[in-house]
Amino acid sequence: MFSSLDAYKEKMETLIESLSSKLKDTGSVCWQIGNHVKDGSVTPLDYIFFEIFQRHNFILRNRIIWRFNFGLNARKRFSGRYETLLWFTKGSDYKFNLDPVRVPQIYPGKTKRTEQGYKPSGNPKGKNPSDFWEFDAKQSFEGQPVWDFPNVKANHPEKTIHPCQFPNEVADRCILALTEIGDTVLDPFAGVGTVVSCAEARSRVGIGFEFDPRYLMLANERLEQARLGELVVRQSGRLPRRPNGNEKVAQVPQEWLDLG
């Protein structure tokens, strides 16, 4: 627990400095961060980290908005439903593999006029997933509710900053796009091992630090599953599920209709 935001910033800058010296010139840093909320007052943390990384000569390649459809419902402000993921590279000669993370075209039948007539305008391998990522809570966490133990939120040392584990797909997309087989992926705040287990599942070397023994135990279990090829990883590149309106939960309840 940090006594103040300044103490947190100072500690994180020391960490980033030491990470930087270990990172290869072709390497990347993905820093996933939300807001610090105290007494209803919101401080967006990504701008703080942008300044720190810039001071250490990192280059920002994308500021990705990661949107999710779950979380606390606020009463006196709009409910927070996104976090940011800052992708920095150490230099200009960085790895970026687009093909493994392409997503299906929304309109694959779209055409453009060419000298040979009308031809499909998109890429048959799919489209660039863009810097706005959407993940579905139900699909992401069903079957693996790893944060589901009592009081975890109250005990969490950074509960106002990172309230929960993130879906495999966030880590998986970064790992596939920014690293190659055999590369090393480090997560200094490993939690239940989402990043390290995805790294192992994708034949990278995953290293994680975690000081809470409960999370560490789960992380080790998931790492073992990844090594055995048994980790449930949602296939990257699938579009979030959209309700078709026929589901029971999509119907307006009779009680509300009765209100007139």
Ligand SMILES: C[S@@+](CC[C@H](N)C(=O)[O-])C[C@H]1O[C@@H](n2cnc3c(N)ncnc32)[C@H](O)[C@@H]1O
């Ligand atoms: C938000 S969680 C990360 C969740 C992770 N992305 C996942 O999907 O499981 C942050 C984790 O960092 C751990 N942590 C915080 N400070 C740490 C430190 N100085 N050393 C090791 N672990 C730390 C916390 O115990 C917590 O589990």
